[in-house]
Amino acid sequence: MKNFEHVSVANLTQAIQWLDDDAKPIAGGTDLLAEMKEGIISPRRLVNLKTIPSLSQIEYDRREGLRLGALVSLAQLEEHPLIGEKYPALAQAAALAASPQLRQMGTLGGNLSQSPRCWYYRNALFPCWLKGGQSCFAVDGENAYHAILGGEPCHSVHPSDLAPALIALNAQVRVVGPELDGSLALEELYRRPSEAHRRATILGPRELIAELSLPAPAAGSRSVYLKVMDRAVWTFALVGVAAALQLDEGGRVERARLVLGGVAPIPWRAQAAEEILQGEQLSAELAQAAAEAALANAEPLRDNGYKVKLAQELVRRALLQLGDQET
Ligand SMILES: Cc1cc2nc3c(=O)[nH]c(=O)nc-3n(C[C@H](O)[C@H](O)[C@H](O)COP(=O)(O)OP(=O)(O)OC[C@H]3O[C@@H](n4cnc5c(N)ncnc54)[C@H](O)[C@@H]3O)c2cc1C
Ligand code: SF4
Structure with a gap:
């Protein structure tokens, strides 16, 4: 792994100031550090979001619904009694994700932003299309775990369990950053990779997920x-x-x-x-x-x-x- 700078910040404004094309936000680090160790990415700077207290809230109002900070862990989503009662799909998705240790470390924002698990993507020896190369090795290669819908030109599959549950529950995501600032439907955060945009979210290098909000469940x-x-x-x-x-x-x-x-x-x-x-x-x-x-x-x-x-x-x-x- 290459040397990098590690910056802890107190709020989102500071985080954005430290982010650039050569920097990455880090939350639990369970995905990002694996990518760095495998030599898939080599950011010069990591901006530690874990020191931002305002990103850890879980708040429920019976009219407004649920607000979840980006640093809420998967374990909290799994165990919170109110989430289990009002938003069962979310609690179930969290409980079925990864291992107990990873659920303690992994955060909501990191889970929604994690990179694909495609084995060609995860192997630094394969310069595949999503990493800026010429072709998708999955087309003629080992593709048992790959996409069956919307696969062209990248046939990877979205790895998060939380994202489908949150989208089904009609979640909004609040994004902060210089180009994109405000709330949007979570499904709009995701965009199929294209020639002009080789990634699966619309987030740029200086954009962060701050919070998710879910409407209060209606009767029935x-x-x-x-x-x-x-x-x-x-x-x-x-x-x-x-x-x-x-x-x-x-x-x-x-x-x-x-x-x-x-x-x-x-x-x-x-x-x-x-x-x-x-x-x-x-x-x-x-x-x-x-x-x-x-x-x-x-x-x-x-x-x-x-x-x-x-x-x-x-x-x-x-x-x-x-x-x-x-x-
Ligand atoms: C063995 C294993 C099994 C797993 N199984 C599952 C599974 O079954 N289901 C599942 O859903 N997941 C699974 N995961 C993935 C795991 O849940 C994620 O690694 C974890 O949720 C990521 O959260 P994190 O806080 O550690 O993110 P990090 O590793 O810190 O970050 C991940 C990415 O998100 C970016 N990021 C982090 N926070 C923000 C933010 N607030 N705004 C914008 N970008 C941000 C980082 O820059 C990085 O690109 C598994 C992982 C492993 C290693
Ligand atoms: S499916 Fe996507 S990530 Fe996997 S090899 Fe093809 S282009 Fe790369």
């Missing part, structure tokens, strides 16, 4: 996060599904938000499935139709076709679970 709101892994615990999603529904007293869907992780370079909102659900009575047939619609545009690579069925099944189960029906 339910949510769930389901995840399939290639081993029982402590690893990334092959597929993750977050579903948030608002049901009327008779079980009719008033609102639906469905977001998939592990299937595309960004958290993938399944809008066609949401439209199928809207206004309908939740039933096994409806859940199956929504599951098929969610994956209708899937374009698997050579080795990851299994993810299509997996994702369909997870969507179906998530919906039936929310409708209190047999899965």
